Amino acid sequence: MRNRRDLFRSAGKAGLALGLAAAGQPLFAIPRKGAPGSAIYDDIGLMNTALALEHEAIWAYGLAGKSGLLSAKAKEVGLLFQGSHEIHRDLLTAAIRNKSGQPVDPRKEYTFGVPLANEKDVLELAFKLEIGAARVYLYVVDRFQDRALSASAGRILSDEVLHATVLRGVLGREPVPTFKLIES
Numbered sequence: 225m226r227n228r229r230d231l232f233r234s235a236g237k238a239g240l241a242l243g244l245a246a247a248g249q250p251l252f253a254i255p256r257k258g259a260p261g262s263a264i265y266d267d268i269g270l271m272n273t274a275l276a277l278e279h280e281a282i283w284a285y286g287l288a289g290k291s292g293l294l295s296a297k298a299k300e301v302g303l304l305f306q307g308s309h310e311i312h313r314d315l316l317t318a319a320i321r322n323k324s325g326q327p328v329d330p331r332k333e334y335t336f337g338v339p340l341a342n343e344k345d346v347l348e349l350a351f352k353l354e355i356g357a358a359r360v361y362l363y364v365v366d367r368f369q370d371r372a373l374s375a376s377a378g379r380i381l382s383d384e385v386l387h388a389t390v391l392r393g394v395l396g397r398e399p400v401p402t403f404k405l406i407e408s
Contacts, residue, residue, distance in 0.1 A: 267369050272325070274377070284334065323370075344395070
């Protein structure tokens, strides 16, 4: 029972970390490699962190698609991105169960604390969520004890970066603002 409680505590911290990631803050709330607990629970906690993010993205893209605020093309791309997040969710859920873990459930609703009055607002939110996702995957990719999970996280990271890059272009920003992320 204690391990399950610790798992849910980690998932709660993950929610905070994901929100901070989307806001561009440091990811201090994600469990550190070598923290107390066995390697399998570290991996499950990290996977649940990523899974919570995938649930949030799926919900956000669904909300955006139903909002009536998006052009037909933006809605089409958003639904493609949502499908990508659904694939990530399914892979993470299977991996967690494969390690005898309990996947976190999605919330019934998410709040983002930003007004969504037009297409640009929706695209800005999607961009922030994708950047947050990329940061989380970048953080966890080398922290998995199971190296196969690291490889999978790396592939998902590339999807998140692709999504963010597409959204940067749609928002009229330079596709690659700096190489600062690569250097640090």
